[in-house]
Amino acid sequence: MTTDHGYPAVRMYIAGEWCQGATGRTAPIVNPATGETIGEVPLATTADLDRALDAAAEGFWTWRGTPIARRTEILHTAAGLLTERAAEVGRIMTLEQGKPLAEATGEARRVADTLRWHADDARRAYGRIIPSAPGTVLSVRREPVGPVAAFVPWNFPAGGPMRKISSALSAGCSIVLKASEETPATAMELVRCFADAGVPAGVLNLVFGEPAEVSAHLIASPVIRLVAFTGSVPVGKLLAAEAGKVMKPSLMELGGHAPVIVCADADPVTAARRAAQAKFVNAGQVCTSPSRFLVHESLAEEFTAEFVKAAEALVVGDGMAEGTTMGPLANERRLKSLERLTADAVARGAKVLTGGERLDRPGYFFAPTVLTDVPGDADLLHEEPFGPIAPIVPFTDLDEALRTANALPYGLAAYGFTDSAATAEKLATELEAGILSINHCGGSVHEAPSGGVKDSGYGREGGPEALDAYLVTKRVSHLLV
């Protein structure tokens, strides 16, 4: 069933059934490109959450007892269905989140591959046999941790949910996923692929609700054995504390404020083009988005000119329209936040070279923005902007740039541009970040881990490390009688 806007009727998925909340309570879903309400998301009650918890408790034993070859086959079938449905999933994603259709469809295709990668990797989650006393077998086994409670945001409506679902299900865990109430239909369509592929009832449950109510209830439940969250640092700290109180491990993939250091020996034009491209992807709403541009003073003018050119070449519009290269912000909160950060920087003396304001049209559009002369105490240089705004700050000495880069409590992504292998190695050693890219600003890949240090969180998603949080290690010592 779809609404007049070509948007599906959103349902939760609990114990193998598509359902609305017990009380019929809903919240509106808004197309950020038009500001129109395109649907309603059902909000779970405590009774709905309890059904999801019971289902996940039972589903866990069903799933971990399913032979791994069969589990892998089901997950590959789900990935195949998602690949087939990618165009439709992308269309729904653009309607609810705003990103250009090609990016949305690409995301749907890419996450099908994320699932394949993790499903295959879990087949090699080996334990080990340790030499021991004669007559004794000493082994180390890796077992699924148990039912997982996962919470994901709206910026990657397919990528966020899939990172959690693919790791949990590949490891043999069941999961209760609370996806974003702002982008619920993409998550629903992902879950539909798993349901259609034959994932047994209760293994994968999808709920929506009042975020704080849902997380408090799920985290406190004795059923849940791991808390996995992607989102802002303040909410991450809150959920990690709640998990800590009931002695549950957590996986925290939080925000960042990624520095880009452009060294004196780099090519400023190439650096500006590559950095600008990464800056404006998803309208800057990416946790690893480059967001503080520290450029050697000798290159600042050339770098800035090229960066402004790239910003002005973007075609900002409805993600559904052909040729759009940057969509709207996903919600009004982001717009307000960018207006506040820009006003604060300008009040302190920053210059707006391009953009700097919301666009005069319906929806949540903010112009691609480049600022210079931003003083060190501007909020923009301390607070994660999560939007299409680029402060360019010249430096004279690399050590000073490194101190600036490392001065914030964040430590997610960092970028460097240099022609010198020795300087690249210095950046790799001294930048405090979980993800470092030199001479490019590429995104994450399934094969390698992503995650932060300091306030940006702990645990890793992607690569073989992704399974670590979802598996527990058991030592078994067997005296042969």
Ligand code: NAD
């Ligand atoms: P927010 O902090 O209100 O929410 C972030 C996410 O957490 C949302 O999906 C929200 O539904 C969820 N959330 C909020 N309170 C929760 C709770 N008590 N329990 C469970 N989930 C909860 O911020 P926002 O306005 O949605 O986004 C703004 C900021 O969030 C950005 O500036 C950015 O720092 C951060 N963010 C980070 C990522 C990321 O990928 N790390 C993604 C989206 C947003």
